[in-house]
Amino acid sequence: MKDRTPTYSLGSNIMFSLRTHWKAKKSTLIFCALDAVMSVLLPFVRILLPKLVIDELTAGTTPAHFATVVGGGAALLLVLSCVKGYTDVIATHSVGTMAAIESVSQMMGKRMDMDYEVLEDPASKAVEEKALRASESNHSPAHNIPRTLNRLISNILGFSLYGSVIAIIHPVILVLLILSAVISWLSLSSARKYERETRGERSALHKRLRYIQESTKSPERAKDVRIYSMSPWMKSLFSEIASELEARSGKVATRNMVAQLVDGGLILIRDGAAYAYLTYLLLRGSISLGDFVLVFSAIGAFAGWVSGIILQSSELMRASTEMGDIRAYLDIPDKSNRGQGVPLPSGDALPPAISVRNVSYRYPGADTEALKDITFDVRPGERIAIVGPNGAGKTTLVKLISGLYRPQTGSIKVAGVNIQEYNRDEYLTLIGAVFQDIHLLTTDIAGNVSQAPPEATDYQRVEECLRLAGLHERVQAMPDKEKTLLVRQINDNAVELSGGEKQKLALARALYKDAPLIILDEPTAALDPIAESEVYRKYAELTKGKTSIYISHRLASTRFCDRILFLDNHTIAETGTHDELMRLGGKYAQMFGLQAHYYRSDAEVELR
Ligand code: ADP
Numbered sequence: 001m002k003d004r005t006p007t008y009s010l011g012s013n014i015m016f017s018l019r020t021h022w023k024a025k026k027s028t029l030i031f032c033a034l035d036a037v038m039s040v041l042l043p044f045v046r047i048l049l050p051k052l053v054i055d056e057l058t059a060g061t062t063p064a065h066f067a068t069v070v071g072g073g074a075a076l077l078l079v080l081s082c083v084k085g086y087t088d089v090i091a092t093h094s095v096g097t098m099a100a101i102e103s104v105s106q107m108m109g110k111r112m113d114m115d116y117e118v119l120e121d122p123a124s125k126a127v128e129e130k131a132l133r134a135s136e137s138n139h140s141p142a143h144n145i146p147r148t149l150n151r152l153i154s155n156i157l158g159f160s161l162y163g164s165v166i167a168i169i170h171p172v173i174l175v176l177l178i179l180s181a182v183i184s185w186l187s188l189s190s191a192r193k194y195e196r197e198t199r200g201e202r203s204a205l206h207k208r209l210r211y212i213q214e215s216t217k218s219p220e221r222a223k224d225v226r227i228y229s230m231s232p233w234m235k236s237l238f239s240e241i242a243s244e245l246e247a248r249s250g251k252v253a254t255r256n257m258v259a260q261l262v263d264g265g266l267i268l269i270r271d272g273a274a275y276a277y278l279t280y281l282l283l284r285g286s287i288s289l290g291d292f293v294l295v296f297s298a299i300g301a302f303a304g305w306v307s308g309i310i311l312q313s314s315e316l317m318r319a320s321t322e323m324g325d326i327r328a329y330l331d332i333p334d335k336s337n338r339g340q341g342v343p344l345p346s347g348d349a350l351p352p353a354i355s356v357r358n359v360s361y362r363y364p365g366a367d368t369e370a371l372k373d374i375t376f377d378v379r380p381g382e383r384i385a386i387v388g389p390n391g392a393g394k395t396t397l398v399k400l401i402s403g404l405y406r407p408q409t410g411s412i413k414v415a416g417v418n419i420q421e422y423n424r425d426e427y428l429t430l431i432g433a434v435f436q437d438i439h440l441l442t443t444d445i446a447g448n449v450s451q452a453p454p455e456a457t458d459y460q461r462v463e464e465c466l467r468l469a470g471l472h473e474r475v476q477a478m479p480d481k482e483k484t485l486l487v488r489q490i491n492d493n494a495v496e497l498s499g500g501e502k503q504k505l506a507l508a509r510a511l512y513k514d515a516p517l518i519i520l521d522e523p524t525a526a527l528d529p530i531a532e533s534e535v536y537r538k539y540a541e542l543t544k545g546k547t548s549i550y551i552s553h554r555l556a557s558t559r560f561c562d563r564i565l566f567l568d569n570h571t572i573a574e575t576g577t578h579d580e581l582m583r584l585g586g587k588y589a590q591m592f593g594l595q596a597h598y599y600r601s602d603a604e605v606e607l608r
Pocket residue numbers: 120363364366370388389390391392393394395396397
């Protein structure tokens with residue numbers, strides 16, 4: 001699979017993160033900066049205080065002077081501790097929480113906004129998977145870039161301040177301390193590099209684990225799991241992948257551990273040597289006891305600043321890689337026209353004519369074409385039926401007409417304009433559709449029909465559409481009528497609709513939209529024969545003043561349409577009215593004969 005992930009520089013990722021935080025809440029960043037200063041000042045005052053005490057004692061100052069210096073130092077320490085306590089909470093918790101919320105909202109927005117075709121593309125799914133992994137919790141490095149940056153800055157400040165103190169005693173000690181730090185850095189960054197390079201493999205395993213886990217949540221799959229006793233198989237699949245993941249994560253952990261060991265060993269050597277030298281200077285009388293105490297503490301803490309710089313730098317790099325993953329998802333380009341488009345048809349151009357010319361379509365990564373060289377015209381207001389066996393390409397064709405996919409070759413014109421020239425979102429307003437997979441919102445029935453909040457819902461129109469779709473009586477019998485909540489999984493007092501009722505609701509939703517081009521993909525597949533014949537009977541009323549496309553694999557269900565396109569083997573095999581196609585005596589007639597035999601109820605409907 002082609003890796004379409006763009007790369008982002010460390011600087012641009014830091015700026016992106018800071019901009020996001022600044023936009024969301026400016027004070028968080030200000031407190032973060034203050035925390036960086038506090039992180040250095042507080043420990044420095046702590047190691048300075050013993051030196052001041054010793055200096056005062058050895059200099060033999062007055063008790064009042066002693067009390068002022070020591071009391072002042074202690075008071076400063078108290079104030080700094082309080083401020084640090086506050087800024088620490090902001091820097092440690094608020095930053096990650098806020099960024100996680102922002103990132104979820106950005107990714108949700110992107111998911112709902114991107115081209116449907118791009119959303120379905122396996123290549124985008126891989127990019128999305130990486131972005132999800134990078135943003136899954138408040139603690140994700142990408143969400144904590146300001147905190148990491150803050151820690152890095154405080155470590156650099158600490159390094160400079162303590163380094164200056166040590167350098168005053170002897171610059172060689174400083175050189176020794178820095179040299180060993182560089183070796184630690186190299187060892188740690190090689191471990192991090194390995195971790196980065198192997199992320200793709202681990203991410204793929206995570207994706208499979210998540211898929212299995214998600215499948216057990218779906219009520220549809222829950223039935224299969226029970227009936228086909230799939231539980232042991234799914235569990236063993238899960239543990240197989242989980243152990244593979246564990247083994248790979250183990251390798252990363254081992255490399256990290258070795259790097260930490262090298263770092264720890266070096267700290268031991270460099271501090272040991274520096275302390276020995278300092279003791280030598282004290283015994284020789286080259287430094288005062290106060291300076292000895294100050295530098296002794298500074299050397300001990302210096303290692304912390306150095307490893308802090310190393311740790312926070314690598315953490316920042318890791319965060320930057322993950323931020324890059326998130327941004328790569330947010331930046332996935334759309335293929336359709338999102339800018340200025342040709343104005344939408346109006347007046348005489350509605351309902352629109354459709355003209356499909358030599359259209360072929362192959363799904364991303366597929367070996368064969370789902371549609372081959374399709375050409376046909378639909379007159380304004382014409383009722384077209386697209387029929388044919390499963391997998392012939394019917395749904396793909398209407399998704400192309402809906403602008404959800406773009407054909408690789410050929411063109412589709414609606415109201416005389418190539419649909420790619422319209423602005424994508426404007427074009428979609430022309431279409432009312434019922435697709436096979438129906439998803440309900442966790443709101444009431446009216447909201448599910450209008451797809452809008454209560455204040456923007458026309459309740460009278462909701463009622464009319466429910467009546468036309470054949471669901472009115474059932475809704476009236478419900479406790480809160482149109483205001484009855486749906487989706488039991490979320491609302492305890494919600495009503496659960498049957499498959500057929502959901503289909504009727506989806507039909508009402510398409511009618512409510514009142515778009516000039518209506519597309520119904522197998523809208524009666526889950527209906528009982530009486531409800532189905534009701535839809536056939538009312539079809540003219542349902543599609544009045546609209547151009548309509550009705551898809552079905554049941555040939556008998558389309559005689560109420562003006563014309564039939566019979567799709568077979570990914571192309572249009574025959575076209576004409578039902579009578580014409582029957583007279584032709586081709587594949588349609590042959591399949592109609594077969595189906596009429598099996599779907600007796602259909603045959604009866606046809607005979608009426
Ligand atoms: P129909 O609606 O006639 O049953 P479809 O349009 O759904 O047929 O499918 C046409 C062909 O495209 C089938 O061979 C199907 O396997 C393939 N196909 C459908 N959806 C996808 C997809 N998202 N990715 C890859 N292939 C697909």
